[in-house]
Amino acid sequence: MFLKRKIGLLKKSSLLCLFLIMGSFAIGQNFDLAGFGYTGMVPCPYFIEFQKGNKIEISWYNANQKRVKKLYTYKKKYIGRFPLFELDADIPEGLYAGLNPESKNYYGNKFMLLTGLAKKAWKENEDGIIGLGMLPARKGKKASGFFTRFPMGGTGEYPCFNYENVSSYFVEESKEGKRDYKIENLSIMEQDTPWVEGVDGWGIGETFTISTENRSFYKYILLMNGYISASNPKLYDENGRIKKISVEGVKSGRKKEFTVKDTPHPQTVDISFLPEQEDVKITILDVYKGTKYEDTAIHFMILWRTEVIPYE
Template identity: 95%
Template sequence: MFLKSKIGLFKKSLFLCLFLIMGSFAVGQNFDLAGFGYTDTVPCPYFIEFQKGNKIEISWYNANQKRVKKIYTYKKKYIGRFPLFELNADMPEDLYAGLNPESKNYYGNKFMLLTGLAKKALGENKDGIVGLGMLPARKGKKASDFFSDFPMGGTGEYPCFNYENVSSYFVEESKEGKRDYKIENLSIMEQDTPWVEGVDGWGIGETFTISTENRSFYKYILLMNGYISASNPKLYDENGRIKKIMVEGVISGKKKEFTVKDTPHPQTVDIGFLPEQEDVKITILDVYKGTKYEDTAIHFMILWRTEVIPYE
């Protein structure tokens, strides 16, 4: 009996150890940010690069068009599902000299980051980053976008996508007026710009079609799930997110079900089963239910050419 109990205890301990190890892979980050950077383009370029040891370099062109840089250390914490990077000093006023005037209201030391690792594709020699950076709301002001970044590599200009045959969209009535969460929002990587289905219930069965003017072959759908807002991050969990979708080639008729991760970070769905480039019909089959609203949101969805691994 004693030997059996010892063996049983060993098995339980081994199982618990394996469970914890597997759990750490399930919830931990999939890649290290060190060595990767983000940039915004002219006329107000600035550059953010993560370094080892919780350090980050921010460089920019000041009002005199001189490039300057500063090294910060940071701490990372979470507001809901959103990683918040807190720097050890305020971002300099110089950085905002040429930016959108609304951004000049912000001289804080925090930014939120949703990001994914874009695996290298044809014409590229290294992996890249897809990301949306947001400045959280501060001193009663709304949050603002800090940057959005796409690695274009050998694919040329960002392609134009059209969204057709949408079965519904949500129209919100409030004291501030009417707001449409229309299907065209799916091509906008900014905060507070989701498409939200507009039927009673969770939107099971709702459909739309993605088409592109660029007829090169896209092997993936790139998406950001849910309602993304740095002003009100809890909206992600309060609203529904897509869980299972059907992807169907409009010409070939070939179709396949996919499970989508419940994360606001960029992720991809592999649609390489389609024989050639064609319009793609999306149908919602199941959702992660929201805690407050019976509405399902998708923040961003385009056709893409390479795999993207969500940060966490």
């Protein structure tokens, strides 16, 4: 384990929701969300549908188990690299009926959405949109993650990955105590949970291996680059992000280099050059340098079956 001395990063917890938005649409690097909606499976208690004319319909079940609908107009703004959807009215408190008491910290009219077009991610043959939705807490409030739904890529299997032979990870020491940015964070699609390399410099040459016992043949690596925080979006640009990586099949020895996009939205790397399912070794070759911290972060990285195109 390596230890870096760094200025403490200010982070707050925020309410999390992993949206799965379904539909059929034209593929593009910057696609229109109109016509797609979050489907509201258990345990998520509300439903979101994007409509034309910058409209969003949000519906939920109230305390009497009656479905309530409300139509909003939204404006899309940006905080750093993160799209912020600002509604024309606050979300009613009734939406939070049945949730934990801390949900009152999130009453407001804004949410962030990092999203990407996932090919055949639903029922084997339907395209969909996956992403991380974040509802920041009110000022001065803290609350833990609410839930996530792990993307499955049409396999019907629950993705289960192990991370081995990691060369380092960053340990942060602050007034709030010690925090480890361990490699296992790569399997958690929540905010403020990245893996951060732990050597002096930008982490060029740092390595780790992704392994799985699932039977499916994963042809892609699905990742979210950088440090993702709803309460402090500046951390994305202030920390380094991976720019170029080497992907090597541990069994076959086949190796290929890839350039990774500098975006917080979900994206994939095509590893179909590997002849069969095997453990995959990742090596950092180059980074997009951070403006403040000499650390390189990866928010999320798993093996995946289908292509994902980032929203932006």
